[in-house]
Amino acid sequence: MAEADQPAVQRHRRRARIFGWTWRETQGFLFVLPWLFGFAIFIAGPFFFSFFVSLTQWRFIGDLKWLGLENYVRLLSAEDQRFVQAVYNTTYYVVFHVPGVLIISFVIAGLLNRKVRGIAIYRTCFYLPSITTGVATAVLWYWVLQPNGLLNNFINIFLAPFGARGPNWLGSTTWAMPGLIIMSFWTVGTTMIIFLAGFQGIPQHLYEAAEIDGAGWWGKVRNVTIPLMTPQIFLTSVIGVIGSFQVFTAALIITEGGPADATLFVLLHLYQIGFTAFNMGYASAIAWVLFLIILFFTIVQFISAKRWVYYEGVRA
Amino acid sequence: MQRLARISFQASDDSTTQRTLFAYVRTALGQTFGYSALLLVAVISLLPLLWMISTSLKAFGREFLFPPQWIPNPVVFGNYITAFETSNLARYFGNTLMIAVLATLGTVISSSLVAFGFARLEFFGKRVLFIILLSTLMLPGIVTLVPTFVLFKTLGWIDTPLPLIVPWWFGGGAFGGAFFVFLIRQFMLQLPRELDEAALVDGASYFRIYWRIMLPLSKPALAASAIFSFIHHWNDFLNPLIFLNSEEWRTLALYLRFFLYTEAGGGAGLTRWNLMMAASVVMLVPVLVIFFSAQRYFIRGVALTGIAGR
Numbered sequence: 001m002a003e004a005d006q007p008a009v010q011r012h013r014r015r016a017r018i019f020g021w022t023w024r025e026t027q028g029f030l031f032v033l034p035w036l037f038g039f040a041i042f043i044a045g046p047f048f049f050s051f052f053v054s055l056t057q058w059r060f061i062g063d064l065k066w067l068g069l070e071n072y073v074r075l076l077s078a079e080d081q082r083f084v085q086a087v088y089n090t091t092y093y094v095v096f097h098v099p100g101v102l103i104i105s106f107v108i109a110g111l112l113n114r115k116v117r118g119i120a121i122y123r124t125c126f127y128l129p130s131i132t133t134g135v136a137t138a139v140l141w142y143w144v145l146q147p148n149g150l151l152n153n154f155i156n157i158f159l160a161p162f163g164a165r166g167p168n169w170l171g172s173t174t175w176a177m178p179g180l181i182i183m184s185f186w187t188v189g190t191t192m193i194i195f196l197a198g199f200q201g202i203p204q205h206l207y208e209a210a211e212i213d214g215a216g217w218w219g220k221v222r223n224v225t226i227p228l229m230t231p232q233i234f235l236t237s238v239i240g241v242i243g244s245f246q247v248f249t250a251a252l253i254i255t256e257g258g259p260a261d262a263t264l265f266v267l268l269h270l271y272q273i274g275f276t277a278f279n280m281g282y283a284s285a286i287a288w289v290l291f292l293i294i295l296f297f298t299i300v301q302f303i304s305a306k307r308w309v310y311y312e313g314v315r316a
Numbered sequence: 317m318q319r320l321a322r323i324s325f326q327a328s329d330d331s332t333t334q335r336t337l338f339a340y341v342r343t344a345l346g347q348t349f350g351y352s353a354l355l356l357v358a359v360i361s362l363l364p365l366l367w368m369i370s371t372s373l374k375a376f377g378r379e380f381l382f383p384p385q386w387i388p389n390p391v392v393f394g395n396y397i398t399a400f401e402t403s404n405l406a407r408y409f410g411n412t413l414m415i416a417v418l419a420t421l422g423t424v425i426s427s428s429l430v431a432f433g434f435a436r437l438e439f440f441g442k443r444v445l446f447i448i449l450l451s452t453l454m455l456p457g458i459v460t461l462v463p464t465f466v467l468f469k470t471l472g473w474i475d476t477p478l479p480l481i482v483p484w485w486f487g488g489g490a491f492g493g494a495f496f497v498f499l500i501r502q503f504m505l506q507l508p509r510e511l512d513e514a515a516l517v518d519g520a521s522y523f524r525i526y527w528r529i530m531l532p533l534s535k536p537a538l539a540a541s542a543i544f545s546f547i548h549h550w551n552d553f554l555n556p557l558i559f560l561n562s563e564e565w566r567t568l569a570l571y572l573r574f575f576l577y578t579e580a581g582g583g584a585g586l587t588r589w590n591l592m593m594a595a596s597v598v599m600l601v602p603v604l605v606i607f608f609s610a611q612r613y614f615i616r617g618v619a620l621t622g623i624a625g626r
Contacts (some may be wrong), residue, residue: 031433038489046463125358134551135569136596
């Protein structure tokens with residue numbers, strides 16, 4: 001700021017003080033006040049209240065009975081078989097969904113990043129499924145996954161010569177989960193676009209330097225692309241883990257957790273206990289256990305990031 | 317010596333031609349492979365959607381013909397009329413639209429206020445508060461599901477659209493809302509500071525700077541936020557499922573689920589897949605219209621938040 005401007009700004013700043021704050025500071029506070037207010041009412045308050053509720057038995061109507069850690073003991077001692085099953089199912093989903101989405105979007109973004117003609121059209125096509133996420137996608141895939149649905153029509157082209165047929169995806173305890181995971185790969189668009197933006201941010205001279213050093217295609221991918229993409233990989237992986245542990249819509253609509261609890265996810269279990277049986281205390285305990293699981297994996301990722309994420313050529 | 321030199325020269329010349337030929341073939345192969353792979357992915361992305369549209373135009377009982385019939389014969393546009401006539405589809409459409417528009421309006425207005433505060437003003441605890449704001453993005457929403465239900469029940473807001481709208485008027489106070497504050501703030505940080513400092517010298521208040529300078533310049537970020545927000549609320553399922561029970565306020569997402577529930581339970585041969593797909597297409601159309609008319613902002617918004625992760 002130019003010297004001559006100083007007095008005017010000073011004058012502006014010297015106005016009233018509230019709690020020892022300058023007027024400018026007070027205004028700054030006023031601008032973020034809506035968020036502070038909302039944060040207290042809709043996030044922080046419920047956050048702590050839910051921990052309190054998790055220590056009780058409460059059916060919403062009627063009295064609240066103090067249980068201490070009983071709900072947690074019940075969860076962790078595997079007394080609730082369905083909860084154990086739900087944790088197993090959710091982990092199964094996360095383990096295949098997150099790396100699968102990362103790899104698929106990385107490859108697609110890589111293919112798109114090669115001076116392709118009509119890149120905008122491809123990008124639109126690939127992103128289109130992502131904006132339809134939710135119930136419409138679930139209803140659509142409920143149909144695609146039928147025994148004589150679209151997926152099996154496609155698969156049978158390859159299986160027919162061997163006399164085999166695609167499975168009854170949703171009716172089989174073995175295939176229901178792979179079916180939901182395949183469906184989840186259909187909506188990789190967001191991750192793909194984040195990766196594509198990352199690819200386009202990699203300076204060309206690094207590739208040229210690698211070429212001079214004799215690096216081939218794989219050498220360039222391994223030593224230039226992947227290291228420079230680690231911030232995006234890290235970001236999408238953290239978001240992916242948090243999101244996929246809370247997978248819900250697809251299971252509720254398509255399988256309702258079945259067959260035989262093969263696709264019962266933790267959040268679905270929580271929903272049934274909390275909002276069908278109105279067992280609020282126990283549902284809150286489930287929420288907290290899932291929260292701690294997610295927190296654990298998020299922290300692990302942040303700690304490990306120091307070893308593998310590069311920010312502008314330096315390790316984090 | 318001279319001959320030797322010539323030979324070696326020739327030899328090297330030969331190998332260069334060979335190498336360029338090899339490189340040419342390899343590039344051509346790479347290109348072919350690249351385009352075929354892209355084409356395959358495009359087909360996989362679009363086929364289910366096309367099938368959805370195709371099925372929505374098929375006659376009842378002809379949905380599962382084998383081999384698949386891509387162009388329906390006969391084409392039954394009447395499915396859409398039937399879908400609207402046999403249910404309150406128009407009402408659900410209106411409900412969803414109202415909720416999505418009001419929530420989006422609140423998100424854009426309040427998030428831009430908060431974003432401006434974080435981008436341009438100094439105040440005590442700003443850094444800490446911003447870190448808290450970001451960390452709410454890491455917090456899984458389920459933790460607060462039960463208490464917010466209790467809260468809205470106490471307020472008498474269950475079975476009204478209020479729980480789906482009001483939290484979004486508190487700039488990032490709703491779950492996941494911090495994303496929009498973050499997006500707009502990142503954008504505002506890129507704008508030249510000289511503009512607001514000049515206005516300040518001219519005696520403009522901060523609110524005036526926000527309203528007259530920052531908001532107009534942040535249009536791309538606001539547009540991206542509005543689009544993301546609208547599509548989020550339009551597709552939202554978990555929150556309506558928990559906060560809305562009655563038919564009066566049913567949203568399209570809830571209706572589709574309800575329809576599948578009652579229909580698919582009626583036996584495999586009786587499910588009116590064509591009507592279900594027609595209702596799904598009805599739900600998709602507004603999102604597609606927005607996507608295609610504002611694709612620029614959309615892609616930029618995704619890219620902006622991705623880069624911001626660096």
